[in-house]
Amino acid sequence: MFQLGKTIVSEDILEKEFVCNLSACKGACCVDGDAGAPLTKEETKILEQIFPKVKPFLRPEGIAAIEAQGTWRVGTDQDLETPLIDEKDCAYVIFDGSTALCGIEQAYNQGVLDWKKPVSCHLYPIRVKDFTEFAAVNYDRWDICDDACSLGKELQVPVYQFVKEALIRRFGEDWFSELETVAAQYQKSPRRR
Incomplete structure (x- = not known):
């Protein structure tokens, strides 16, 4: 987990891959x-x-x-x-x-x-839970989306990139820009190797 402004974000949205596959699901x-x-x-x-x-x-x-x-x-x-x-x-x-x-x-x-x-529909598979002082931003793993996970892996599209438009809609351009900076650093981190 990491903090961006008033959000606590799960690293799963950086690590997991996802692209909706309507023809399958x-x-x-x-x-x-x-x-x-x-x-x-x-x-x-x-x-x-x-x-x-x-x-x-x-x-x-x-x-x-x-x-x-x-x-x-x-x-x-x-x-x-x-x-x-x-x-x-x-x-x-x-x-x-x-x-x-x-x-x-x-x-x-x-x-x-x-x-x-x-x-919430636009953001899926990300779910946001609002609390008094912050919002939790998490990846919601659901077995009906297995085909979306497979397609995301094949196309190498991380969850946060798949829902970019929705994240900007929910949190704004500046927030998303910060998220991209964190994602770039995360990809270079030793634990990712």
């Missing part, structure tokens, strides 16, 4: 698990505002889940999260054939929104 992270995507308080307000624009992109069962539960919910661990369909799929998930995609991101890609999706 079919977007399993949007339909597996036992909770919705983590949300910030600000994102709950955004979801409330954009729902009318996102609604045409969603499946009927997703719309029904959102209309029943709200555009966001408080999960069993008291964290804010996206609602689920029958406690499985994210209510915002859509399908292209057998591949799960984000309805919010589809609306963004078509120019309907200027907000891509919840930052």
